[in-house]
Structure formats: C-alpha cells, structure tokens
Amino acid sequence: MTKADILKQVKAEGVTMVGFWFTDVLGMLKGITFPVQRLERYLEEGAFFDGSSIDGFARIEESDLVLKPVLDSFAIMPLEADVHKIARFMCDVFDAQGNPYHSDPRTILADNLAYAESKGYKMFVGPELEYFYFADNTDTVTIDTAGYFDQLTMDESTFLRERSVEALEKLGYEVERGHHEVAPSQQEINMKYADALTMGDIVMTYKYIVKEIAHEHGFYATFMPKPIFGENGSGMHVHQSLWKDGKNIFHDDSDEYGLSKEAKSYVAGILKHMPEIVAVTNQYVNSYKRLVPGYEAPVYLAWGRRNRSTLIRIPLTRGEANAARVELRCPDPAANPYLVFAVMLRAGLKGIEEGYELADAVEDDIFEMTPAEMQERGIFALPGSLGEAIALAEKSELLKEVLGEQVFEKFLENKRAEWDAYRTQVTQYEVDTYLPML
Numbered sequence: 001m002t003k004a005d006i007l008k009q010v011k012a013e014g015v016t017m018v019g020f021w022f023t024d025v026l027g028m029l030k031g032i033t034f035p036v037q038r039l040e041r042y043l044e045e046g047a048f049f050d051g052s053s054i055d056g057f058a059r060i061e062e063s064d065l066v067l068k069p070v071l072d073s074f075a076i077m078p079l080e081a082d083v084h085k086i087a088r089f090m091c092d093v094f095d096a097q098g099n100p101y102h103s104d105p106r107t108i109l110a111d112n113l114a115y116a117e118s119k120g121y122k123m124f125v126g127p128e129l130e131y132f133y134f135a136d137n138t139d140t141v142t143i144d145t146a147g148y149f150d151q152l153t154m155d156e157s158t159f160l161r162e163r164s165v166e167a168l169e170k171l172g173y174e175v176e177r178g179h180h181e182v183a184p185s186q187q188e189i190n191m192k193y194a195d196a197l198t199m200g201d202i203v204m205t206y207k208y209i210v211k212e213i214a215h216e217h218g219f220y221a222t223f224m225p226k227p228i229f230g231e232n233g234s235g236m237h238v239h240q241s242l243w244k245d246g247k248n249i250f251h252d253d254s255d256e257y258g259l260s261k262e263a264k265s266y267v268a269g270i271l272k273h274m275p276e277i278v279a280v281t282n283q284y285v286n287s288y289k290r291l292v293p294g295y296e297a298p299v300y301l302a303w304g305r306r307n308r309s310t311l312i313r314i315p316l317t318r319g320e321a322n323a324a325r326v327e328l329r330c331p332d333p334a335a336n337p338y339l340v341f342a343v344m345l346r347a348g349l350k351g352i353e354e355g356y357e358l359a360d361a362v363e364d365d366i367f368e369m370t371p372a373e374m375q376e377r378g379i380f381a382l383p384g385s386l387g388e389a390i391a392l393a394e395k396s397e398l399l400k401e402v403l404g405e406q407v408f409e410k411f412l413e414n415k416r417a418e419w420d421a422y423r424t425q426v427t428q429y430e431v432d433t434y435l436p437m438l
Contacts, residue, residue, distance in 0.1 A: 003043045006074050010036055010087060013076055019088040020047055020067045021204070023105050025056025025411055026283065027336025029204055032067065033086070043069060046094065056410040057103045065101055067091040073201050078170040079212050090201040103407050105338035109200055112342040112402060116349060121242045121249075123345050126176075126193030126325070127203060129333040130234035131210060132227055133157050133185045137220040140227050142185035150180045160217060161187045164210045171209075173202055183231035193239060193325075196341040203337040223333040225282070226289035233290030233297060236333040239315065240344060241325040242266065251324035257305060257314050257361065258324055264358040267312055267326055269351020270344060271301050271359075274311065274330070276396035277343040278382050279389040279415060280403075281331040285422045288385045290332060293367050298329040299382045300374070302362040309366040311382070330382065339403065346402045387419045 001009075010018075018039050021031040032047060052063035069089035076087045093104035100107045116123055133156075135141040144157045152158060157180065165178050174192035181188050189210075191202055207223055214221035226233035241250045242262065250263035259267075274281075282291060291299050303312040303326075311330055317323040331340050350356075359378065366379060374380070383389040393399055393412060400408045 001071050001074055003071065006043070006071065007040060010039060013085065015076060015085050015087045017084045017086045019086060020069055020091045021088055022067060022091045022093055023204060023336060023338065024054045025103065025105060025336065025407055026414065027105065027339070028055070029208060030054060056407060056414060064096040066094045066096065068094055075171050078167045079216065090204070102404050103410070105336050106200060108403060108407065109338040109342045110197055112345055113196055116345055119349070120244045123196040123341070124193045124241050124243060125196050125199045125341055126191060126239040127199065127337070128188060128190045128237045129203065129206060129223070130181050130186060130188045131221055131223045131333060132234065133160060133187065133214055134220045134222065143219060145184050146180050148180065148182045156219070157185055157187060160214055160219065161189065163213050165189060167209045167213060168206060171205065181232065183228065186232065186234065196345065200338040200341060207333070225284065225287045225332040225334055234333055235290070235297070235329060236331045236335065237327050237329045238331055238340065238344065239325045239327045248321050248324050250326065251321040253319070258317065258319070259314065262352050263324070263326065265351040265356045266348035267303055267351070268356035268358040269348045270312065270328060271303065272356060273347035273350060273398055274301060275383060276392045277347055277399055278330065279386070279393040280339050280343045280399070281335055282389070283335050283415065285386045285418060287332050287334065291330065291382060300366045300379050301382065302366060302379050304361045304363045307363050307365070310362055343399065343402050346398060350398060386415060387423065390415050390419060
C-alpha cells in the first residue's frame with residue numbers, strides 16, 4: 001500500500017486513532033497511539049519516543065528513537081469499540097540519526113533474513129500457538145472441561161476462539177484451522193505459512209487479538225507456557241522451510257522422508273545448537289515446567305516422522321514439493337517470535353554451511369526408554385531449567401552473532417535476574433513438604 005492509499009482508506013473507514021506497534025527484547029508488545037490527524041506527518045517523518053525504559057533497548061545517551069511504520073502492515077483492528085475505530089502499523093525502530101536500531105527485534109530478524117538471502121535462501125514459517133482461557137488473570141479457573149478436538153455447542157471457549165479466527169481473517173491473515181487442545185480451556189489456532197518477517201508481525205497481532213476478544217467477553221487469555229500443574233503446557237510448534245529461486249529446497253522425492261540433503265543438514269544444525277539457543281525459544285522460568293518428559297512436550301535432541309517425543313518432527317505430506325518442511329516442537333508462545341525465527345534460521349544454516357550430518361531418525365517413544373537406552377542411542381535432553389539454559393547461552397558465539405552484542409548481553413542480564421529472583425523464593429511446595437518434618 002502507498003501512503004496515499006492508507007490515508008484514503010483511513011478517511012473512508014472513519015478511523016479516529018492510530019497505533020504504532022513494536023516489541024521489546026522479550027517480545028512484549030509496545031506502542032504509541034495518536035489521533036488520526038497526525039498520521040500523515042508520522043507516515044513521512046516517523047514518531048519519536050523515549051527508548052530508555054524499554055526492556056533491553058536503549059542506554060540513556062541513545063534514548064531518542066524513532067518508530068517508522070511498515071506500510072504493508074497497515075490494518076484496521078476488527079474489535080468492538082464504543083468510541084474509537086483504531087488502525088495500527090507494525091514498526092521498525094531507528095536511532096535519531098536514521099539508522100536501523102541494533103536492539104529492535106524486528107530489525108534483528110530482518111538482518112538475519114538478509115544474511116540468508118545473501119546465500120540465496122528465503123525462510124517460510126508456520127507456527128502453531130496454543131493458549132488458555134481463564135475466568136480472570138488472578139487464578140487458573142478454567143471455563144470449560146473439554147478435551148482434544150472437542151466441539152461443544154455451548155462451550156464459551158469455542159465461541160471465543162471462533163471470534164478470534166474471524167477477526168484474524170478480517171485482517172487478511174489466512175487461518176488454517178482452530179481447535180480445542182488437550183487440557184481444559186486450552187486452544188490452538190494455526191496460521192498459514194508466510195515469510196518469517198511477516199509471520200513475526202502476524203504472531204504479535206494474533207496474541208493481541210486473542211487477548212482482546214477474551215477481555216471483551218469478560219475472560220482472560222494467556223500464552224503462559226505452563227499455567228496448570230498436571231496438565232499439558234502451551235507450545236508454539238514452528239513449521240519451517242527454506243526456498244531458493246521460488247522452489248522449496250527441503251523437498252526430495254527420492255528420499256525416504258522426502259527431505260533433501262540441505263534439509264537434513266538444516267535439521268542437524270538445529271539439533272546441535274538447540275541447547276545454546278533454547279534460552280531464546282523458551283525464555284522464562286515457567287517455560288521449563290512445560291519442558292519435562294510427558295505432557296507431549298519434546299525435550300530430546302532427536303528427530304522423526306510420527307514421533308511427537310522428538311524435538312523435531314517431519315510432517316507427513318502427500319508428496320507436494322511445496323509442503324516439505326520440518327517442525328520444531330520446543331518453542332513456546334511466550335517467546336519473542338522475531339528472535340525465535342532468527343535463532344532457528346541461523347542454527348539451521350550453520351548445519352548447511354558446515355555440512356552437518358544428520359543422525360538416524362528415531363521412531364520409538366523416547367519417553368519409554370531407559371536412561372541407558374537413550375545414552376546408547378546418543379539421545380540427550382535439553383536443559384532442564386532456565387539456569388542451565390543461561391549457562392549454555394553465555395558461551396554461545398552463534399547466539400551472540402545472531403542477536404548482536406548489545407541484545408545478547410541485555411537479554412542474558414534480564415534472564416539472570418529472573419533466575420536469581422526465582423531460585424531464592426520459598427515455595428508452597430517446600431513449606432508443605434519440609435516444614436512438618438524438619
């Protein structure tokens with residue numbers, strides 16, 4: 001869209017307020033909102049803001065930053081509004097001299113995609129985000145008792161999910177499907193694959209829409225990885241493929257799994273480097289309450305076709321070249337999608353560039369294997385806590401290269417503080433277990 005197209009549509013639709021959106025390093029949605037009368041000026045000049053209080057962003061001496069809207073991201077939000085009709089843009093962040101800002105996650109992804117494009121590759125992703133509906137944000141009171149793929153006529157969760165799908169479609173996003181997940185009140189909506197930068201914008205908008213529609217109807221939606229003890233957590237399985245010259249290079253008809261040599265090296269790259277980048281794909285203390293054996297959460301560094309206990313699954317297709325892809329199953333929806341896509345891409349590319357050999361597929365249920373059997377087959381697990389993940393991330397040259405030195409340091413500083421705050425807590429479990437006997 002051109003600026004003229006946007007201004008014409010805004011006037012025709014009666015938009016009164018406009019938002020410029022971006023994310024901090026952790027993937028929290030940030031933004032400014034302004035009257036539509038200022039839109040023409042901001043489309044030309046961008047909008048200045050103070051970045052010094054944005055997590056992982058600016059030092060005091062470089063706090064003046066500029067939001068410049070991505071014109072193709074323009075959308076009128078399809079939400080109920082008593083007064084305002086709101087449009088929004090996703091934005092890139094620039095410094096006061098007009099340079100792309102080094103700590104902007106969207107810019108970080110764009111830079112890594114440019115690196116891939118310099119090698120001839122274009123990345124496509126299709127994430128599957130799971131989430132929960134609760135009565136409010138103070139407790140985990142579920143609003144249904146349904147299970148996997150249940151379709152209940154009077155189910156409030158189904159109503160909220162379907163309203164969310166309708167809103168996403170009105171925004172022009174293609175939804176593959178939505179359904180109830182395994183746990184009570186747990187849902188999933190799958191988006192059709194898109195290029196990675198566009199999908200980062202879609203994921204941020206998806207999460208906003210789901211939360212807003214829940215709020216409109218008096219409920220709360222959360223993308224917390226593991227909100228309920230004893231129930232499945234929420235993942236963000238990411239289907240991904242690389243294309244070159246308009247063709248999916250992951251496809252090979254002659255291979256048993258339909259995978260090309262490049263695809264296998266890409267998978268080998270992710271498996272090799274996953275322990276050092278998992279702090280990005282699973283960035284919170286709570287993330288590792290989901291990443292435990294069982295509960296359909298993959299923690300083992302292996303791959304297979306029908307095996308959901310492996311870290312990477314090769315989805316079954318009908319042999320179409322365009323459908324060939326690999327599915328990374330450990331990321332969760334609380335992560336920053338821009339950074340998740342960037343670290344996955346560069347880990348996979350490392351495998352291609354250095355010709356990593358892929359180990360044999362594992363089709364047995366790893367959850368049923370003994371530790372000795374896993375060791376014999378060379379199957380190892382992801383870090384079991386945020387503390388372990390931080391220790392590996394600190395040593396990662398790959399992660400530093402992907403994120404850039406400033407974000408690398410700021411991200412780890414934030415994660416160390418979170419881990420220290422968590423590990424010094426005295427939990428109710430400890431009081432209940434130890435107080436009566438010690």
